[in-house]
Amino acid sequence: MTGTTPPTDRLTTPFGAGSTAADVISGIDLSGRRALVTGASSGIGIETARALAGAGAEVTLAVRDTEAGEAAAADITGTTGNKQLHVAALDLADLASVTAFTSAWEGPLHILVNNAGVMRTPETRTPRGWELQFATNHLGHFTLTTGLYPSLAAAGGARVVSLSSRAHLRSPVVFDDIHFRQRPYDPADAYAQSKTANVLFAVEADRRWADDGITVNAVHPGGILDTNLVRHLSKEALDAAVSAAGHAFKTREQGAATSVLAATWPALDGVGGRYFEDCNQAVPHEPGMDNGVAGHALDPRAAERLWRVSVEMIG
Template sequence: MTEPTLITTPFNAESTAAEVVKGIALTGRRAIVTGGASGIGVETARALAGAGAEVTLAVRDLEAGRRVAEDIGATTGNERVLVAPLDLADRRSVATFTAAWDGPLDILINNAGVMMTPELRTPEGWELQFATNHLGHFALATGLHPALAAAGRARVVALSSIAHLRDTVDFDDIHFRVRPYDGGVAYAQSKTANVLFAVEANRRWVGDGITVNAAHPGAIMETNLSRHLSREELDSAITTGGYTFKTPRQGAATSVLVATSPQLEGVGGRYFEDCNEGRRHVAGMFGGVADHALDPAAATRLWEVSLDTLASPSHGE
């Protein structure tokens, strides 16, 4: 079976969000950016607003969201930057958000996330990283499906990570009820889940005019995502991890490109990094996308497991 031709663009790891969206008019289009009050979420929202889109910052901290919205409005001249409460680890919060959304939605960027947390659980007993990074965004996207379908040519971007290379989704013990908890493994499986979501959502929704892709933003030091890492872990990532760290504006570039580039019209179910489609990962290679993250059978299974999980009664473990 021949692999599809990889999509390449004029941009690279050093490109910024403003550069990739330059010349693209988003006037009249509506976007949601989860986690839009900090880190690359701010610069993602700023780039979309700068191109003329109405942007809703879906955030836990409303006050921080309002400050960011005011700043984006001042720097872009676009006053259509809105703020709405959303806690991805709370399914009632997600349901309230989706029920309140009115009208079509052109762009959904699932940007928020947590990384390498200590062992934490939601009231349902779900492991927090999987609950936030995957289940919350899954519930959000499926709840907003009618709005995305109504827009026509809508795009969804699921932010993943190079960390997905480390592990698959352990369907036998997703929430670490049996195996010992490992924050790195938990993060890795949540990031694999983000890619699998893009694969299956695109398969299911492309007929509705919705395309879904995954994007790895790169390593960005200046964000809250690394707040659970020790100084030693951060230093190790810099000196031995092979990472070249990006600014938040560079980190926002890949997701903004995937959300807006005319080159990606009708393209879905793929994984992008450094503003280009990622190659299949092979041993010894830095980056790329793992075969386990693009496995259609695993993608379908994850979708079904996610639906079942979200339909389960709410109770403490």
């Protein structure tokens, strides 16, 4: 395994907040590569899949609603001409669904974009008693990615992208009460904790797997209102978010750009364990900032602990 401390040399690119997925992937040829995007039937997921397909990749859309997935695949084929689109059922909150998916996967996997997620849901628990946002956003993707490890390792130079959010700034992973069994449930805190977990997963997975040719990075796509992720927010909450935002909201195509960059940009070969926003590695967060990456999200000790806890939870 490689080093145990997060990288300090900040990586920048020619792209920025206004760049689109098409801008980032322009000139890149993914012919012969296989990609998997979770939650790819709508929002930034479909635009991520569209960009990868447009560059020639064979793309699998892993979705809960396969009918919506088939419609998305047809739309992508119509705009890119790429017919190498597949749709597979995947419910990240149901570990039986996740393990069925990983067991059915055959052959190498070059790109995995863990895009799906839920945000600020009412207090809901899975049959195992797990808080839904942590279960879906972290544990489901943890099970998926570790289950696909042999296929990622077989690809040679595989990349994994873990979608986080600037919401991670709000909370570390509260290891003493991850599932809100003692503390009052707060949907924003639960979401924030799950997004911190997405970064910590990238840190630890990259540490464990870099020597196998697998690099793992986390990304914040930016604020996007045209997505199903905001379906649990009231109109009042959305209006308040718009008025209070210290940043511009992005289109879906702009929101997909940072994921596509982490998945394909040649200068990121062998670069992992980092957090990107607006198509560049994020600066350390400081008080008063509404961007950057929090120290608690890059803490290698917390990352290793989260891995152990996750393995124990999923058995």
